[in-house]
Amino acid sequence: MDWLAPAEALSRWRAGALRLSTPVAYALRSLARLPLDRALERMRRPPGVDRVAADFIEPRPGVLIVPLRTDTLPPATHTNCVIIGWEELLVVDPGAAAPEEQERLLARITDLETLGGRVAGVALTHGHKDHAGAAALIRDRFGVPVHAHPLAAGPGLAVDAPLLDEMVLALSGGPGWRVRALHTPGHDPGHLALLEESTATLITGDLFANPGTILISPDHGGDMTAYLESLERMGALSGLGMVVPGHGWPMPGHEGLERVHRLREYRLAREDRIARALAAGAATLEDLISAAYDDTPAELHGLARLQLRAHLRRLAPDFPGA
Numbered sequence: 001m002d003w004l005a006p007a008e009a010l011s012r013w014r015a016g017a018l019r020l021s022t023p024v025a026y027a028l029r030s031l032a033r034l035p036l037d038r039a040l041e042r043m044r045r046p047p048g049v050d051r052v053a054a055d056f057i058e059p060r061p062g063v064l065i066v067p068l069r070t071d072t073l074p075p076a077t078h079t080n081c082v083i084i085g086w087e088e089l090l091v092v093d094p095g096a097a098a099p100e101e102q103e104r105l106l107a108r109i110t111d112l113e114t115l116g117g118r119v120a121g122v123a124l125t126h127g128h129k130d131h132a133g134a135a136a137l138i139r140d141r142f143g144v145p146v147h148a149h150p151l152a153a154g155p156g157l158a159v160d161a162p163l164l165d166e167m168v169l170a171l172s173g174g175p176g177w178r179v180r181a182l183h184t185p186g187h188d189p190g191h192l193a194l195l196e197e198s199t200a201t202l203i204t205g206d207l208f209a210n211p212g213t214i215l216i217s218p219d220h221g222g223d224m225t226a227y228l229e230s231l232e233r234m235g236a237l238s239g240l241g242m243v244v245p246g247h248g249w250p251m252p253g254h255e256g257l258e259r260v261h262r263l264r265e266y267r268l269a270r271e272d273r274i275a276r277a278l279a280a281g282a283a284t285l286e287d288l289i290s291a292a293y294d295d296t297p298a299e300l301h302g303l304a305r306l307q308l309r310a311h312l313r314r315l316a317p318d319f320p321g322a
Helices: 006-014 022-033 036-043 098-112 136-144 223-237 253-279 284-290 298-315
Strands: 055-061 063-069 078-084 088-092 118-123 145-146 168-171 175-181 192-196 203-207 242-245
Touching: 006 022, 022 036, 022 055, 036 098, 055 203, 063 242, 078 098, 078 242, 088 098, 088 175, 088 203, 118 136, 118 168, 136 145, 175 284, 175 298, 223 253, 223 298, 242 253, 253 284, 253 298, 284 298
Parallel strands: 088 118, 118 145, 203 242
Antiparallel strands: 055 063, 063 078, 078 088, 168 175, 175 192, 192 203
């Protein structure tokens, strides 16, 4: 058994030589960065959990996940905001629009500032409100740029620093964190997945949720062909340590890749059912819903109709209502 000083334990965790749970990492960072009296005071305020989500977790060093309650689609109730780094901090997908959730996010940032952190920027996987709701607040409060794909810009959302495919955001703090942008359109034309290279953590945004599915809506820039291609691209990644979906619990890298493969197969299987219904003579969207989405609860048929139209853009673009 080795006895380690807190800073040495954190260094070994950062290097991948140790595994630490969030409570242990929380205590060690307090002891390593603060005078003892302040460290003990911080440790009296450990991360909590309600019946839906934890206050925060840090499954990889410098990858802090803060689930924020957002106005998103069921079954999700929260969006995963991810704060990357220990010294320079990159705030990814601050989706909170409600004042109380924004205050909760700001309180978490303030806590990280007591450990020597400094917000250096905001990065968005895409511009939907449940992922970007507090982007302007963070930008204005801390005087930092919003990094996103240019196509993410829209009413109420300015992109200060365009983030294109394969561009890297580097954060200081030995040995540093590197966030690589991967353009993954489909859910949204400007959608990015973000790969933090030092911890092999993939932040997927709305490529998939855990649990649940992702809406591909032609009315909001959704493109099923692009989405399937993006899933294929992400499924080809190797060596992932952690996958963080936009909504729901993170998972080990191999489980995340398996989920990507299953989701792509599921979408193609659904598309095959639609194609067979078309071949059998389905003439309306209602016919196709009845034939291809008979396993979907009636209260979700409105969302199913949007997914159906996205598939029809590939299969039968001239179909009425597509």
